[in-house]
Amino acid sequence: MKRSSQLAYGLVLTATAGYVDALGFVRLGGLYTSFMSGNTTQFSVALGHGEWRHAILPCLLVGMFLIGSVLGSGLSLVVPARWATPVVLTFEALAVLGALSLGIATPDLGLAALFMALAMGAQNAVLVQVQGFRAGTTFVTGALFSLGQKIALALTGRGPRYGWVGDGAVWLALLCGALGGAVAYGSFGLLALILPAAVTSAFAVSAALHSALRPVEKTA
Template identity: 65%
Template sequence: MTRPWHLGFGLILTAIAGYVDALGFIRLGGLYTSFMSGNTTQFAVALGHGQPQLALLPALLILAFLLGCLCGGALSALTPSRWGTPVILGFETAVVAAAFEAAVAAPDSGLASLMLALAMGAQNAALSHVQGFRAGTTFVTGALFSFGHKLALALARRGARYAWVGDGVVWLALLVGSLAGAVAYGRLALYALAIPAGIAGVLALVATILTARRASGTPTL
């Protein structure tokens, strides 16, 4: 896969993170399936208020996300570098699809939320080898800071004029994905999870094709 493809994939993956986070936030009443800073704060507040029962779910979500990071890192380490992205995306597709099935079969069990956190943790490793690239992760605080910093430098004429655009687009991808997730949940309820599962599957298939073409020496865009 070439860098333009990685950029496109990264923006779509960022949108997926926003999408499932919006579903998780609505369904879980203020918790997240990809934004672990928020869950960590919720966990600490529950403990600080002497309510360990309310700290359990955010703790489980954090642990599931961490397990996903471990799985993504292991797959990345054990797979030839050029095949890392297709393999991790395939894993993410399988887990999100399983989350969809769990949500439909047992909507009140909370299992689907944990599976989504697992998938989002793994997703962060999908493009980790692309240097200097923030898209594809499940958090955009760093991108938002970079956006503001680069914009300030551009306005002061001390940096590249349009260097801030990329970071702004990453933040916008998360925003659009979150909005889409909220709208989809309002119309489809838990069946909305079929959408990110399908998109992740398409990305995994395209990544596999592109990687195979490059391995065989066939030019790619």
């Protein structure tokens, strides 16, 4: 896969994460489906105030995200390397569809969100690394710090003048995705999950075709 294709692929996945996170945030009234630092803080504050009932959902979201990361990473390890990306993306798409199905079938706010967190945990097993910056993850705190660091390097002449652009694009992708998720949920409710399910499904098919058409590397 060419560098430009890798970059576009990773940025769209990052935007998808922002979209799902904003959708979950609005639906749950302040909890997240991919930003686990926020959920961990919410969990800790609830415990500190003795609000045990309010501690349950953020704890479950963190747990499901962790399970998703274990399953996504496990799948990428046990299948042949060339098929890791399409397999993990297929799992993510199925998890998003599971969230949509549960959300339609039951009015419970938490069940759909748990599957959204599962999907986001799995997505982090599909990492796109392009010349020093990483896209495709569901969190950008590291990218934001790297952006500031590279701007400082550029301003002092100790780094590439435009070395910060990649990390800036990753942050902007999450921002735009989150904006889209908030607007879409306001208009369509949980049916807005159709878009990330379609995106991850299309990427899974594209990655599978790329893997199938790529010549098999001969081992010595």
